[in-house]
Amino acid sequence: MKANNLRGTLRTDLPASVVVFLVALPLCVGVAVASGVPAEVGLVTGIVGGLVVGLLPGSTLQVSGPAAGLTVLVAEAVAAYGIGALGIIVLAAGCLQIALGALRLGRWFRAISVAVVQGMLAGIGLLLVAGQLYVAGAAAAPGTGLEKIIGLPGLVGRLAADPQARAAAALSIGVIGVIVGWGRLPARVRTVPGVLVAVVAAGVVTAVADLPVATIDVRGLADVIRPPFGELGRLADLAVLGTVVAFTLIASAESLFSAAAVDRMHDRPRTDFDKELVAQGVGNTLCGALGALPLTAVIVRSSANVRAGARTRASRVLHGVWLLLFAAALPGALALIPLPALAGVLIHAGVSLLPVHTLPALWREHRGEAVVVLATAAAILATDMFQGVLIGLALAVGKLAWETSHVRVDTHDHADGSIRVAIAGNATFLRLPAMLTALADLPADRRVHLDLRGLRHLDHACQTALNGWVAEHNRAADVPVVLLGCDVLAGRP
Secondary structure, eight states: OHHHHHHHHHHHHHHHHHHHHHHHHHHHHHHHHHTTSOHHHHHHHHHHHHHTGGGSSSOSSOOEEOOGGGHHHHHHHHHHHOHHHHHHHHHHHHHHHHHHHHTTOGGGGGGSOHHHHHHHHHHHHHHHHHHHHHHHTTOOOOSSHHHHHHTHHHHHHHHHHOHHHHHHHHHHHHHHHHHHHHTTSOTTGGGSOHHHHHHHHHHHHHHHHTOOOOBOOOOOHHHHOOOOGGGGGGGGSHHHHHHHHHHHHHHHHHHHHHHHHHHTTOSSOOOOHHHHHHHHHHHHHHHHHTTOOOOEEOHHHHHHHHHTTOOSTHHHHHHHHHHHHHHHHOGGGGGGSBHHHHHHHHHHHHHHTSOTTTHHHHHHHOHHHHHHHHHHHHHHHHSOHHHHHHHHHHHHHHHHHHHHOOEEEEEEEOTTSOEEEEEEEEEOGGGHHHHHHHHHTSOTTSOEEEEEEEEEEEOHHHHHHHHHHHHHHHHHSSSOOEEESGGGSTTOO
16 A cells, blocks of 8 residues: 555656756746855755755645745845855744744734735835846846836946847847746646746857856855854844844745645645744754755745646655755756846746736725735835835735724704714724814704714724813813713713
8 A cells, every 4th residue: 555655656746846846946046146145055945945844744735945035135135244144044034933833823924914915025026127137138236126226227228238238138038038938838848847948048049159148156065055153143233133034024924825825726735834834944944054045935836846746745855856966966057057047037037926917906996905015015115125014014004994993973963952973983093083073063052962882992092082072062061961881981980
């Protein structure tokens, strides 16, 4: 029976692991180069994602490795603190993920506003595309997101004047064209990933035509593995700790949202979010100890794994084996990959992060959510990843507070000359101006019956304002206010 199970696993998961390996290889290299670290560092993270995270419980079929979604944040950290500090940041983020998972907080990441996540991914996508356009044009990219956007007209001028820049741009455009076109071919052909075909084709064209474009600088695994324990003192820096928190939150949210998406693609056991968060934390702790990139679950590799017919964790573990064998036996092959080809791969990946298909419908049906998406993306472009996400979360909370704080003020004249004012709903400070305006319009010479029995919630600001209005009205009027449901007003009989 066990032999049959093993044969069945090998029949489905072995081919799937090869497909995932072919998808992961160029992405590991491309994300590393775009992050400002050696290409082999991305392979180290991919290997850990396969051999370590792949063995741990949590999700069955999703695959972990370096992700385009963290590229901008990693590049900012490397630029600010140096490549030596990257490992300790990743290690600390991994330990924090383990703690969050052990405390069973993994499921709470699903409570993050989808609009904020979409805005975050859109902001990342825009920064990634803007930065890689400079690589595609053989130019140095400016430092900030806004500078990258503002500098694009100058990049166009460079393309018009520099033949080397035009050659690099043509190679990037060709890679994007192959990736897009490959996705429209029959399924049997698409078993070979279009990303790999595009990168290999670009390498061949570059070598045959002797194109004047830059290629990857190869160092070897032994030269890029740098335990960061001499950088432990960096964790006393509040700015570094902020980066650790940003890595933790963004990597965890991306991994768990990916898990939810992958679960909808197969009928295997569902993801245990707390165990998956621990698994991601273990992987990041090890990546940090090796001085590698942070890892997350990656939807591109995970969906390729599912579509290739994987049934167990064996496929993702084996893909890590193939990455290790490639890094050990064929590292020189990386030197044949042109940088503009990787730029094309990452531009395509960045565009896929933009909500170009969902945003128009979201604008028509839930305009407030669309505003949060756009504002979060814009904030990331204008500031940085961490601040942009915080701004997006604040907007989402503010939008929720506004939508849930509905209060209704109804006024009725009674035959005896008195006025009944009924206030119902959720009275928060956001609705206080409208509520006080309605009360201020009441005549001072008539008895007022203030009915508060319909209030489901009364915050401190509204409670204080109502008490103040009652006291003021009683001083100005001949007859005191009659309170119904007066128990909601603290300090009143």
